[in-house]
Amino acid sequence: MSYSEKVIDHYNNPRNVGSLAKDDTAVGTGLVGAPECGDVMKLQVRVNPETGVIDDAKFKTFGCGSAIASSSLATEWLKGKTLEQALEIKNVDIVQELSLPPVKIHCSVLAEDAIKAAIADYKRKQQDGQ
């Protein structure tokens, strides 16, 4: 398996690895995938309550190099976006940016799912808080 330079770069220098406090009401957490399938992604966003803009994003991923790169790239793109803008990130954008081969498209799908799950979790918290 040969990887694109961008995948290798994200694998060697992953952006935004780590965890945010998942009980924080400003934080949304998405956990997607299954260990038995070989991919699990945890993606978190923290939303500025004043502006509604994502001011921090973190990830942790169990998966191949392409899965790590997809989630690393997603956190990079999420920062500075509103929730609406964030939901516009599609897996095909990730495929294109990282030049993922067909067998790795599922990694980008998982990253898109993780973004959606994190935002849904954040929105749920806001409703529960009211």
Added chain:
Amino acid sequence: MLRFPIYMDNHATTPVDPRVLELMLPYFTDRFGNAASRNHSYGWQAEEAVDVARKQVAELIGATAKEIVFTSGATESDNLAIKGAAHMYREKGNHLITVVTEHKAVIDTCKHLEKEGFDVTYLPVKRDGLVDLDRLRAAITDRTILISIMAANNEVGVLQPIAEIGKIARERGVLFHTDAVQAAGKVPFDVNASSVDMASLSAHKMYGPKGVGALYVRRRNPRVLLTPIIDGGGHERGMRSGTLNVPGIVGFGKAAAISREELATESARVTGLRNRLSEGLRRELDEIYINGSVEHRLPGNLNISFAYVEGESLLMGISDIAVSSGSACTSATLEPSYVLKALGTGDELAHSSIRFGLGRFNTEEEVDFVVEKVSAVVKRLREMSPLYELAKEHEEVKMRG
């Protein structure tokens, strides 16, 4: 001086030993004759060289030279043994027995025969990878004509109890074929001591060239007959037509001779390297699991799962080490290793497995480098792994009670 990438994938293939290559070279140029040419010295020379090699290969496994049929490799040998016996003995019965952890060359050959109307029993293995002999006994019927069980597994290195299997087969009057590709030259293997009727061998797994293998076919007690799968000039006692690959066969013979002479010292040395690797990794890392029996195992094999780390991402981090993974992502099918699955290794740990295959040319210095490198990458990936984080949180919860 380390040479990169460090090669630890000796179950996939081995480099040709320089002593083997040296002996082969004249058979490409000066001694290029066809071993079947009866009328001139070129042919005689080639035939003599093949005779020597045939004896060398036979001696490695305790056979006689006439019982060795040269082939293009072990896949062909497996096909010839299984299809050849099935077709020859069809009137006697239509049932075959094999094991789920066999190489695809055996499994897919059996699948092919099923389409022709044969019945095949695929025995499961125990948690340690060994076949359950009671289940084997129970599977044999009066329609069973062949048992095919490998001597050593190519992924987990587990050694099957072939002497016991051979005894059971003999008692019940069933032929016994073993794929001995990984075992021959690595551990003692004797066709008479193990009551083996057919055995598949490959040169390139024992520091010989690719493209040449052999099938041992017993000639006495019982005499095994096979229907050929390749028709033609009647070479190899009619069992395998086709001009002999003389340079390859010469190399195979030499490789077999070296393996036989050096088996005791080499297996001790390689076992030492394997244990050094295993102990080094255990010293550095927690939650790593060896797949398959530790006791009944090839000297050079270490198949190990690194919990919470996916195999392909680990391979990517250790790209200066040539090994292979049981992870789904390394195959086109996205299914993890069927061998690890058969051992009852969960999918999660199957995805986290690496196969180290040590061999003749590995050194302690290489092992030490690998320990250090693999440990560092596993630690880094675990820091990135949500599963590792979750496991540690659970531990804390437990500790707090």
